[in-house]
Amino acid sequence: MSADGYRVRGRDGEWEIAVGLEVHAQVISEAKLFSSAPTAFGAEPNTQVSLVDAAMPGMLPVINRHCVTQAVRTGLALEAEINLTSVFDRKNYFYPDLPPGYQISQYSRPIVGEGRVVLDLEDGSQRTIGITRLHLEMDAGKSIHDRRADATCVDLNRAGVALMEIVSEPDIRSPEEAGIYLRKLRSILRYIGTCDGNMEQGSLRADVNVSVRRPGDELGTRCEVKNLNSVRFVMRAIEVEAERQVAVREDGGEIELETRLFDAERGETRSMRSKEEAHDYRYFPDPDLLPLTLDPAWVEAERARLPELPDARKARFMADYGLSAYDAGVLVAEREIAEYFEAVTAGRDGKQAANWVTGTLFGALNRAGIGIEQSPVSAAALGALIDRVADGTVSNRAAKDVFEAMVSTGKDADAIIEEQALRQVSDEGAIEALVNQVIADNPDKVADFRGGKTKLMGWFVGQVMKASGGKANPKAVNQALRAKLDG
C-alpha cells in the first residue's frame, strides 16, 4: 500500500489523517544561544550555567552569531525564504526549569519562512511536505522528578541552549510518511552540520499535530502530541491518536484543540488539559534585544557555501554511477556514508562499490553494531580490495574472506592475501598443468562432454578450482578447459 493511501478503518468507514510536525532541533554550537556557557551533553548538574541562563537579576541576552548562521543554513537547505529582519519575542510562562519566567523565541517574525522537504516514499514515488517556518529559541532546563520523593530537582545545564523549531504544514498523510519526513529532515540537518540529530540525547524532539477527516472533507480539529523522542514513537503516537480521534468522532463526539502526551507503554495519548488551562503566553518583542537584521549578500554567500544536499547527491549518484534510486537513496541518507562511498568508488566501478558498501560493509557494521565513522575498514582499504578483484589478484569469493580478515585484523587487503596465500593463480602454465591432470584423471567425463553433455563444463571448472585450492582464476580455467576439451 502506498503511504498516500493510508486510512484509519473506523467502525463505519474509512478516515484520512493529516499530520504536521513541529521539530525542535538542537543547534550545533559551542556556546548557548544568548550566553557563553558551554552546550556539551552529559555534564554534572548546574556546571554549564551562566548568570544569564540562571536569570540572575540584571543579566542580559546577547545572541550567538553562529546560531544565527546555523538557522539560516538550515533554512537554505530547506529551500526556504530567509527573513532579512526577524524579531525575538518573549513567551511568558512559569516553570521551575525556565529561570527568567519566559522563553526567548520568535513568534510573529521568525528568521526563516516557507520552505519544503521532498520525501522518497517506499513505492518509489515522491511527496513534497511544506515547511511553514523555522525559528530560533532557547531551550529550558531539566526538571528531575524521580530523584527525590518529596521534591523536584532542577538542572539548568540545558537552559539557554539554542533550538531551531521547524514547523511543517499538515501535509503528512500517514505514520510512515511522518517517519520518512523526520528521517529526511534529520539527514538534511546532519548534512549541513546544524544539528547532530541524536534523538536519544534529545537533540531532536518532535511534537505532532494530528487530525482526522472523512476522505474529501476539510481538515478536522487537531490535537498536539508533545515531546516524542524517537521516530518509532512519532509513528506510533500518530497511529494511536488518529484511532482515538476516529473513535471519538464515530461516537458523535467533537475533537477539542488540546495538547496530549504519548504513553509508549500503554500505547495511548493522554490529555494535558489540566496544565494548559491557564496558558496565555503574552508574547511581546523582547526589549533586551533589537530586531535581527541580515545582510542579503551574506545570506547568498551562505547559500553558496552549503554542501551538496541529499537530493542533489542522490541524483548525481544515479546519473554518474548508474545506481538504482534505492541504492542511491541508501547511500546518501547519511553524509558520512555518502562520503565513504564516494571515496571507495573514486576511479572504480560505481555499482561494484555500491554493492560492497551496502552489502558487505553494512553487514559487517550491523553485526558489530557500529556506525560508518567507526568502520574498521577505511574507504581507501576497501577501494584497494576492490582493485585486487578487478585486477584478478583475488576472486570475488576470496575477496569476501579477505574483507572479513580486514575487519577482524585491521590489516590491509594485500597483507592478508599474502599471509593467507589467497592470491589467485592466473599463470597459464600452472593452470594448464592442472587442466591436463583433471582431463587425464577423468576420461569418461571427457567422452561424455565431447558426446554433447556440455553442461559438464561447470563440473570440470569445479574440479580444476578444487585442485588449485580455490586459488585459480576461474576465467583462465574456463579458457584453458575450453581449449583442451573443444580442441
Place this chain on the structure above:
Amino acid sequence: MSIDKDTVVRIARLSRIAMEDDALEPMAEELNGILAWVEQLSEVDTEGVEPMTGAIAATLPQRDDDAEAGTATDDLLANAPEADDGFFVVPKVVE
C-alpha cells in the same frame, strides 16, 4: 473594557501572585481606574504607524560562538532558598 473580579483572579493567576478574596474587588477598581485613564490613547490615530521595538535605532549585535566555563556551581546556588547536591530544589511538580 473593564476588569471584573474574575479577570483579577485570572491575571493574578497568570502573574503567580496569590490574592485574598477580599482584595479582588478593590484591585479591580484600582486597575479599572488606571485603564480608564489610559483609554485616552484611543484618541490617537495610529493608522499605519509601526510600533516602537527599541528606544534606539540600531541593529542587533552578535557574539562569537566562544564557550566560557559556566558560573561555579557553588556561586550559582549560593543564593538559592533550597539546593541539594548541585541541584536547585522546588516543591514536587504534580504532573
Place this chain on the structure above:
Amino acid sequence: MSDLTALTIADARAGLAAREFSARELTDAHIAAVECARDLNAFVAETFDAARAAADDADARLAAGEGRLLEGIPLAVKDLFCTRGVRSQACSNILDGFAPPYESTVTANLWAVGALMLGKTNMDEFAMGSANVTSADGPVINPWRRRGEDKPLVPGGSSGGSAAAVAAGLCLGATGTDTGGSIRQPGAFCGIVGMKPTYGRCSRWGMIAFASSLDQAGPLTRTVEDAALMLQAMAGHDSKDSTSIDRPVPDYAASLTGDVRDLTIGVPAEYRMEGMPAEIEALWAEGVRWFRDAGATVVDISLPLTKYALPTYYIVAPAEASSNLARYDGVRYGLRVEGNDPTEMYARTRAAGFGREVRRRILIGTYVLSAGYYDAYYLKAQKVRTLIARDFESAFETVDAVLTPTAPFAAFAIGEKMDDPIAMYLNDVFTVPASLAGLPAISVPAGLTGDGLPLGLHLIARPFDEPTLFRAAGLLESAAGFSHRPDQSGAGRAV
C-alpha cells in the same frame, strides 16, 4: 580644612590632586555625615570598611601621581545596581538577602577610575514610584523642609535615597536609574542635578531591570560639571548589553564652555499643564530669559502628543515589568514562601515578596499583554510611542534642546498623594516623554518655591548629544546661581 562634604566632585579632585586632603579624610568625612544622617533613611547598606580600604588605595595612587578620573571620590549606589558581595535588592523583600557574585558594568566602570562606594541607597521598590514611599526599606526623608514646617517631605523617586544623600552632603555623587523620570524628578525635589543619558549610553548589565526599553543609569550630583564627570566614567559600550551603543564617549566636561549663542532652545506649548503652580510657570519663563540673555535663540515649539506620553508609559513600563519580574520565583535566589507545588510556592512567594505598587503594576502589565488585549493596549501604546519619538525628531530639526519644568510641583509630604495612583503618576508627566523617546535629559536646580523648596528646570536633547545638553544645562546653572542647601531643621538656607 573646609567642610569636605560640601565640595563638588571637581573641587574634591583638585584638592586631592594638590594633596590638600587625603582620600581617606574625604571618605571619613562622608562616613561621619552618613552616620549623622541615618534618620533620612537614604542608605540601606553601608560599606564603610571597603570604602576606607579603597580610599587608602586611592591615596597610594594619588601619591604616586597615578590618580584616575574619580580617584578617591566617595559615591553612593542605588540599590538597583548589582554590587558584588553587597546586598542588591532593589529595595524589595523578594530579593531578601540577595548578594550577587557579580558587579554591574556601570559601577565597575566607576571603580575602574578610582571612585569608591560608601553604600547602597534607598529607592522605590524595583524603581516603581516617584516618592520613594514604595521601598521595602521604608520611605526616604527629603533633607529639605518647607519654610517654617517640620513635616517630612518625600525626596521624589525612584532614586530618592541617592538624591537625598547627594543633597544632604552624604556623598559627592550617586548613581541613579531613570525609567520615566526617576533621576530627574528626585533631582528636582532635592535641589540637585539629575541626568539621564541617551538610552544605550550606559550599560544596563547588572542593573536590576524594571522596564528594559526605558531603563537608563545616570548620575545625581550637585553640579552640572560633576554630572559630566560622573557620566564620563559610567558611560561606554558594553558587549554584554545588546542595547548598548558602540560609539566613543566624548569629554563631557569639556563641553561646558558657557557659550550658548549658537543654540536654539525650544519651548513646547504642551507642557503648560492645567493647575500647575504659577511659580513653576514663572521659573520656566525665567529659564527662557536666561537663554535669551546669553544669546541663545528661543522658539516656541509643539510636541502635540505630550499628553499621551504618561498613559503610554503606564502601559509599556508595566508590561515589560510584568515579564522582567517573572524571574523572582523563589527558586534560585531571594525570598521563598513554601507551598505544596511550585505554582502555590510561586504565588505565595510573590504575594509576600512584592509590595502593593509592584503587584499592581505586574497585574496591569499582565493584563495589557494578555490574549485579546495586546493590540488594544500594548501594541497601541508602542505605536503612540513611535509618534511621540517622531514629535521630538521633528522638533530637533529646528531646535538643539527643549526646555521644560522638571515636575509639575515641588516635593510633597510623606502621606500626600498616596491614595490615588494616577495623581502619583503625574509626578513624571514632564520627564516621561524623553524616556519614551530614549533621549538624554537633565534636571538643573533653578529656584525655590515660595515656601523654600527647590524647583528644577529640565532640558532634553538629541540622541547622544549629551555635550549640548551639558552645555545648555551649564548655562541654566550659572544663570540660576542656585546655591541653596537643605537644612534638615528648617527651610532651605543660603550658603
